[in-house]
Amino acid sequence: MDSKKFKMIDEAFTCVVCNTEVKPLNYTARDHCPNCLCSIHVDDYPGDRLCKCFGVLRPIDIEKGKKDTLKIIYRCDKCGMIKKNKMARDDNYDLIVSIMSHDNVK
Numbered sequence: 001m002d003s004k005k006f007k008m009i010d011e012a013f014t015c016v017v018c019n020t021e022v023k024p025l026n027y028t029a030r031d032h033c034p035n036c037l038c039s040i041h042v043d044d045y046p047g048d049r050l051c052k053c054f055g056v057l058r059p060i061d062i063e064k065g066k067k068d069t070l071k072i073i074y075r076c077d078k079c080g081m082i083k084k085n086k087m088a089r090d091d092n093y094d095l096i097v098s099i100m101s102h103d104n105v106k
Helices: 093-100
Strands: 056-064 070-076 082-086
Touching (some): 056 082, 056 093
Antiparallel strands (some): 056 070, 070 082
16 A cells, blocks of 8 residues: 555544444544444545445455454445455454354355
């Protein structure tokens, strides 16, 4: 990822999938719901808000990132684009484990 294209946006929102009231992370940009892990496809590059798709990004897999971090792999319900993002500290770890074991992946 080109860090020059990263725009820091860490704001509260209501998840359109599970209606969770999501608070800012206060250490990096919040871009998905910590409860259901879903997001909305609004960025071409992180934080730019230039994508007009607005499809739901649903978690389909988890991969190991650098320094023992985990990345959530998403597929957009509307356009099919695949995106990745780091797991946040407050993410639903039970759901992460379930996705890793592919118990709930369709």
